[in-house]
Each structure stands twice: as C-alpha cells, then as structure tokens.
Amino acid sequence: MTPFDLPTPTHLQAAEGGAAPLDGLPEWDFSALYAGEDDPKLAKDLSWLDDETAKFKTDYEGQLGDKSATALAACVKRYENIQTVMGRIMSYAGLRYYQNTTDADRAKFMSDMQERITGQSANLVFFTLEMNRIADERFDLLLGEDQDLARYRPVLDRMRAMKPHQLSDELEAFLHDQGVVGASAWNRLFDETMAGLTFDVNGEELPLEATLNLLTDTDRQKREVATHALIAVFRENLPLFARITNTLAKEKEIEDRWRKLPTPQAGRHLANHVEPEVVEALRNAVVAAYPRLSHRYYALKAKWLGLDAMQVWDRNAPLPTAEDRIIGWDEAKDTVMDAYAGFDPRMSDLAAPFFTEGWIDAPVKPGKAPGAFAHPTVTTAHPFVMLNYLGKQRDVMTLAHELGHGVHQRLAAKQGELLSSTPLTLAETASVFGEMLTFKKLLEQTTDPAKRKALIASKVEDMINTVVRQIAFYDFECKLHDARRQGELTPDDINAIWMSVQAESLGPVFEFVDGYEVFWTYIPHFIHSPFYVYAYAFGDGLVNALYAVYEEGDADFQDKYFAMLEAGGSKHHKDLLAPFGLDASDPSFWDKGLSVIESLIDELEAMED
Incomplete structure (x- = not known):
C-alpha cells in the first residue's frame, strides 16, 4: 500500500444486512x-x-x-x-x-x-x-x-x-x-455514492450493509423484498456506476498500453510477485471444479430448502436447521480468541489488544463504508480492523478473518515499512487460516447432527464464496477489461458479462430474477483494486493445503507458521511454502486445496443417507 492509498474494504462476504440490537460495540481510538x-x-x-x-x-x-x-x-x-x-x-x-x-x-x-x-x-x-x-x-x-x-x-x-x-x-x-x-477521484465518487444509498425495505430506509444482510434472513419473503430493494436502487444509479467503470477501465488501458503491459492483469501479477501461469493454473482448476463444488452444493441446498430451483436470494439463506440468533460481541470475541489460543497462545496474545485498545471499529453506522478490512497503517503504530458487525455467524467468521490479517500485520511489522507489506497472494493466508481455526473449534464443540450439518454447510458456503465466487469475479474483470479495449461499454454490455460468469459459476439449479444483472455495481474491488479478487481464492487454496500439513501433525508447524507471517514481503511464495513441503507453482497444488471443499460436500451428502 502506497502512503496515499486508502484502505480498501476487502472482505466481500461481510454480513449481508438488517440492523440488530447490539450495544457497546468497540470503535477506533486513533491516538x-x-x-x-x-x-x-x-x-x-x-x-x-x-x-x-x-x-x-x-x-x-x-x-x-x-x-x-x-x-x-x-x-x-x-x-x-x-x-x-x-x-x-x-x-x-x-x-x-x-x-x-x-x-x-x-x-x-x-x-x-x-x-x-x-x-x-x-x-x-x-x-x-x-x-x-x-x-x-x-x-x-x-x-x-x-x-x-x-x-x-x-x-x-x-x-x-x-x-x-x-x-x-x-x-x-x-x-x-x-x-x-484521476482514479482516486473516481474511487471517492464510488465510495461516497455507495455510502449515501438507502434502500426501501417494506417502508423502512436501510443502508447498503443492513439491506445486504437481509439476504441471510431465515424469512424467504424478507430476502426477496431486500433483493428487489437492492435492484431498484442499483438500477437507478446504473448509468453512474457504468460511467465510473468505463472511465477507470479506459484509464487503465491507456496506462497499460503506454507501459507495454501485455494484459490488463499483468500489473497486478507483477505487484503480487506471482507468475501469470500460477494464477492461470488456479483459475483453470477452480473453473473446472465448478460442477463438483458450487453446482453440486447448491443442488443439495435447494433440496434442503424444499425448492426445485434456487433464486439469487436463496444463495446465502440459512439452512432450516441453522440457529437464527444474534451472537453477542463478547461471545464472538471468546469464540475467536479460544480458537486462536487453541492453535498457539502467541496468536491470541497478538490478537488481544484489538479488543482492549480501540483497534476495532465494529458497529454499523450511517455513512460508514460497507464490508470489512484490516489496515496495517504503519509499522510504528498498529493495525486497525473495520467490521460492520450485525451478530450473524458469518460476522463471527469475518472477525476471525480480519483478526488473522491483524496478527499477520503485527508480526510482519518487524520487517520495517518497505518489507512488511505482503503481496496479495499471501496476504490472505493468515486471515483464511484464522477462519479455518474458528470453524474447526466450533465443529469440535458441536455434537448435535442437525447443528453440525448447518455448521459444515455454512463453512462450505464461505469457501465457495471465497474460491468460486472470487474466480467468477476475476473472470468478470478479465472479460470486462478485454471488452473495454474495443470501445465504450453500455450498462447492458456490462450486465451481460456479469450474467455470463454468474450462470457458469453458480450452476443450473439457479434461476436469475430480472434485475440481478446489475449486482456487479456494488463490488468495491472492481473500482479500487482491479484483479485483486483472485487473492482470496489463492489464499483459500493455500490455507487448505497448509491446514492439511498441520493436521498431519508436523511438530514444528506453529514455529514455521509464525516465521512465514513474520517474513512479511521479504520472501517469494516459493520460499515461504518450502518449509511445509508445498509449491503453489505445481498445477496439482490447487486440486489439493479444492479437494478439501469437495470432501466437506461429500460429508454433507453422506448425511442425507
């Protein structure tokens, strides 16, 4: 991150909507x-x-x-x-x-x-x-x-x-x-427009984060109403979002052309210090796995929900057996901290000040940016975590995710300002690992078959959102930037590109309501950080492989893991993964990571018998 960059809301699966009675949530202390x-x-x-x-x-x-x-x-x-x-x-x-x-x-x-x-x-x-x-x-x-x-x-x-x-x-x-x-001004226009939007949900005006959160409500009618509220406002602002997208894509094309960069993605790969063929291998492995992962899982979910076909408002719907309760802040904190301490007390010690020293801003507030992020600030200060906490289980996982970033940033700070910044391909490692630790801890404590099924299903959905959805986003950006090189894109052009990747990634069980084609408009990464999104899939695949090594009982795993995080941006991904016997440039590496998701879906299918 350059000193004049703003932190970008990075967690695309942040709680999607409605306000909850959560008081006393922590806010930032900038001292x-x-x-x-x-x-x-x-x-x-x-x-x-x-x-x-x-x-x-x-x-x-x-x-x-x-x-x-x-x-x-x-x-x-x-x-x-x-x-x-x-x-x-x-x-x-x-x-x-x-x-x-x-x-x-x-x-x-x-x-x-x-x-x-x-x-x-x-x-x-x-x-x-x-x-x-x-x-x-x-x-x-x-x-x-x-x-x-x-x-x-x-x-x-x-x-x-x-x-x-x-x-x-x-x-x-x-x-x-x-x-x-240039780009900074268009980014601000996008941020301020998004933060100022309100959505009419049954006569109540809600901000974006609260409206998105309703898409996880147990009441299918509420999810449908929220979807139509989002569509109405996104459509109303579609010309503006299309103008922002066209302008930024053209600006990028001009600079890329002058710099003789071979593809729109090349600058991101260079910044990430990752070879294009490694990213292409990841992308191809995930796309080939769509039928085995998202298509198969969503067909199962349709059956659980008693539906012949899924609508877009059913994608993140909770299972009928899932607990529909507000998880208080103290419980969320204890859940994540216990999981971190169970892995290594050093990890919970590094996370503790976030809760006690004003390093987290958790409440949903008017004008606050949607999503979540962990911003490292500078190595002479400390990281700051932003959440929009609404008490859903996904919010607990988001807390685990962003705290993982925070721990990573604290450990890497000892490298100094220039070497502490981790390339995006490795920046998601500690965050996704933190989620995995939290999930495994919860699973270990859950004996009721119905609750266990709901927990595994929730984890599968998070992994699909992290891998399948992000690679679909990456394909959307690749197609959009390629098309923009041929000329101005109309809103309908962009909508069509969006729908092509959504249909391919989500599978045949889905029907797409008229208006879903405008849902590309609210994704901040497309505006702030073109081609950022593959880092999520990279991180998830890498963590799945890492976690397999951990479960195999490597006695030195914790020390190796902390050494990897402490390295920050001082080593290439090959050097960081070598102590674990892993190599991301091996095409079969990604299949190993995807097999972890597949095995969880196998377990869910076995529960049907």
Missing part, C-alpha cells in the same frame, strides 16, 4: 496515529515532509547510479522513513473517512491530505526511476557489498520488475501528479 486534525504532531510531520522530501531530491536526484553500496543503503533508509510518515498521515485521514464517508469535513480533510502528500511525494518519483536504471550487473554487485542494502532486495526486485514498463521521467511525474484527479 496511536494522531489526536485529531489539529494535533501539533500532524502539523510537525507535514512540515518535516516538506523539508525532508525536498532535501532527499536535492541529495540524490541524478546521482543514484553513481552511489556506493553504503550510500545507497542510507538513501533507501531515508526513503523508508519518509514512506512511514506519509503512511501515518494517510492512514489517519483514510480511516476517519471510512468511518463516515458522507461527512463533508472528513472527506475534505482526507482530500487535502492526499493532495499535500501527493505534492510532497512528487520529489520522490525519481527514486524508482533511477533505481531501475541501474544495470543488473552493477545492482547485484552493490547488494553483495552491503548487508543493509541487501536486506531490501525483495522490495527492490519487485520495484525493478516494472523496469521494462517504465516511462520517461516526465511522464511518470505527470501520472503521479494527475492521480488525485
């Missing part, structure tokens, strides 16, 4: 960042950045190729310090904004900080360009001469991976400055 907009420390940091970025440019611009290894190491460390202060400021501004995206003062402050930081960071644009112009032979020689510089090799290698796609210094500076009125 680890700043005491307020008028905090003297903020003014001091901004002033320091003005001076330090100007000095950095004076000291190094046009000279990096001639510096000694020791001098280059000192330069990288100064760059890292600047990034830390910028990250602190933008984390504070962005997190406050996400608490209430409809608050004009917060939006203005965030925009002002973004413009200020973008202006200051213009002095740093040369750094990447000149580092990338150092010849490979000299680069290797320099890293061999200084241990401090060599420590930064992973992040420098990722930076230099863009070397073939680098533009002129002048163009790079222009793109940097233009960003605040």
Whole structure:
C-alpha cells in the first residue's frame, strides 16, 4: 500500500444486512496515529515532509547510479522513513473517512491530505526511476557489498520488475501528479455514492450493509423484498456506476498500453510477485471444479430448502436447521480468541489488544463504508480492523478473518515499512487460516447432527464464496477489461458479462430474477483494486493445503507458521511454502486445496443417507 492509498474494504462476504440490537460495540481510538486534525504532531510531520522530501531530491536526484553500496543503503533508509510518515498521515485521514464517508469535513480533510502528500511525494518519483536504471550487473554487485542494502532486495526486485514498463521521467511525474484527479477521484465518487444509498425495505430506509444482510434472513419473503430493494436502487444509479467503470477501465488501458503491459492483469501479477501461469493454473482448476463444488452444493441446498430451483436470494439463506440468533460481541470475541489460543497462545496474545485498545471499529453506522478490512497503517503504530458487525455467524467468521490479517500485520511489522507489506497472494493466508481455526473449534464443540450439518454447510458456503465466487469475479474483470479495449461499454454490455460468469459459476439449479444483472455495481474491488479478487481464492487454496500439513501433525508447524507471517514481503511464495513441503507453482497444488471443499460436500451428502 502506497502512503496515499486508502484502505480498501476487502472482505466481500461481510454480513449481508438488517440492523440488530447490539450495544457497546468497540470503535477506533486513533491516538496511536494522531489526536485529531489539529494535533501539533500532524502539523510537525507535514512540515518535516516538506523539508525532508525536498532535501532527499536535492541529495540524490541524478546521482543514484553513481552511489556506493553504503550510500545507497542510507538513501533507501531515508526513503523508508519518509514512506512511514506519509503512511501515518494517510492512514489517519483514510480511516476517519471510512468511518463516515458522507461527512463533508472528513472527506475534505482526507482530500487535502492526499493532495499535500501527493505534492510532497512528487520529489520522490525519481527514486524508482533511477533505481531501475541501474544495470543488473552493477545492482547485484552493490547488494553483495552491503548487508543493509541487501536486506531490501525483495522490495527492490519487485520495484525493478516494472523496469521494462517504465516511462520517461516526465511522464511518470505527470501520472503521479494527475492521480488525485484521476482514479482516486473516481474511487471517492464510488465510495461516497455507495455510502449515501438507502434502500426501501417494506417502508423502512436501510443502508447498503443492513439491506445486504437481509439476504441471510431465515424469512424467504424478507430476502426477496431486500433483493428487489437492492435492484431498484442499483438500477437507478446504473448509468453512474457504468460511467465510473468505463472511465477507470479506459484509464487503465491507456496506462497499460503506454507501459507495454501485455494484459490488463499483468500489473497486478507483477505487484503480487506471482507468475501469470500460477494464477492461470488456479483459475483453470477452480473453473473446472465448478460442477463438483458450487453446482453440486447448491443442488443439495435447494433440496434442503424444499425448492426445485434456487433464486439469487436463496444463495446465502440459512439452512432450516441453522440457529437464527444474534451472537453477542463478547461471545464472538471468546469464540475467536479460544480458537486462536487453541492453535498457539502467541496468536491470541497478538490478537488481544484489538479488543482492549480501540483497534476495532465494529458497529454499523450511517455513512460508514460497507464490508470489512484490516489496515496495517504503519509499522510504528498498529493495525486497525473495520467490521460492520450485525451478530450473524458469518460476522463471527469475518472477525476471525480480519483478526488473522491483524496478527499477520503485527508480526510482519518487524520487517520495517518497505518489507512488511505482503503481496496479495499471501496476504490472505493468515486471515483464511484464522477462519479455518474458528470453524474447526466450533465443529469440535458441536455434537448435535442437525447443528453440525448447518455448521459444515455454512463453512462450505464461505469457501465457495471465497474460491468460486472470487474466480467468477476475476473472470468478470478479465472479460470486462478485454471488452473495454474495443470501445465504450453500455450498462447492458456490462450486465451481460456479469450474467455470463454468474450462470457458469453458480450452476443450473439457479434461476436469475430480472434485475440481478446489475449486482456487479456494488463490488468495491472492481473500482479500487482491479484483479485483486483472485487473492482470496489463492489464499483459500493455500490455507487448505497448509491446514492439511498441520493436521498431519508436523511438530514444528506453529514455529514455521509464525516465521512465514513474520517474513512479511521479504520472501517469494516459493520460499515461504518450502518449509511445509508445498509449491503453489505445481498445477496439482490447487486440486489439493479444492479437494478439501469437495470432501466437506461429500460429508454433507453422506448425511442425507
């Protein structure tokens, strides 16, 4: 995450809707960042950045190729310090904004900080360009001469991976400055529009998160009414969402073309430090497994619900045997913390401050961004977790998921600002592993056959949402960006692409109500982070394989696991997985992960006998 990026709501399966009587939910305490907009420390940091970025440019611009290894190491460390202060400021501004995206003062402050930081960071644009112009032979020689510089090799290698796609210094500076009125501005328009939408559900005006949550209600009529409420508002705003999508896709196509990136996905793969063929193997394995996974499971679910055909409002419906109760915050906390402690007390110790120190913002509030995320902020502070907690079982799993991110971010912080950030392909590892620990703990405690069936079914649905649904999202983006290269897409064009991947992934048991074709409009990843979504499927497959190693009884598993998380972004996925005997570049690797989901569906089918 660059210092002028906002945290993106990342958990697409966050509780989908209605308000619940949950009082006393925790909210963020920002004191680890700043005491307020008028905090003297903020003014001091901004002033320091003005001076330090100007000095950095004076000291190094046009000279990096001639510096000694020791001098280059000192330069990288100064760059890292600047990034830390910028990250602190933008984390504070962005997190406050996400608490209430409809608050004009917060939006203005965030925009002002973004413009200020973008202006200051213009002095740093040369750094990447000149580092990338150092010849490979000299680069290797320099890293061999200084241990401090060599420590930064992973992040420098990722930076230099863009070397073939680098533009002129002048163009790079222009793109940097233009960003605040380009993609960032369209992202803000999307966020503020979404946060301001309300949906008429039987005469009651609900925000997006609360309306989506009704799709998991036990009452089928409520689910249907909520679906039609969502359709009505999404349709009303369809031209705007189509304009945002068209503009961002075209902007990406222009930049990709100038950079000579071979595909729309290539930039994401480079940023993730993952080979395109690995992602393609994952995608192909999941698509080939649709009939064995989602098609088979949803046919089972239709039978349980007594339906000949499923409608879209039945996809996340609870089973008739599932408990329909509000899970209080303390119970949710205890459930997750017990699961974490059962794996290793170090894990629950790392998670504990989130609950006691104001590191979680849990309540659903007007203007608050939907979904959930864990934002690492900077390594000199601590992560912040955002939830929209409504007391559903899925919310408990979301808590387990985001706390996993938080634990990972705390462990990786010891790498320092530049090396702590984990590529997206591995960023979901600890979060999905945290969900798996919580699920296994609950399953261990559940002896009633009906409740056990409902719990396994819920886990299968979460895994399908994490793997099948995200790969369908990825295919949607691939098709959309390819089509946009041929010209402007009408709302109907985008709707048709959406429906093509939905029908393929969900299977023949589904009927699609008129209007479901506009459901692509509310997914934030398509706007904020194109092609992010395959990271969820990557993480789920990886965790399934990891968990199998854990269950086989590897005596050193916990130590290896913590070492993997502590590595942050300092190692490639091959090196991180090697101690576990795993290799994500092996095409059969993904089939192993998918077989875990398949075995759970087998268990559900066996319960029918």
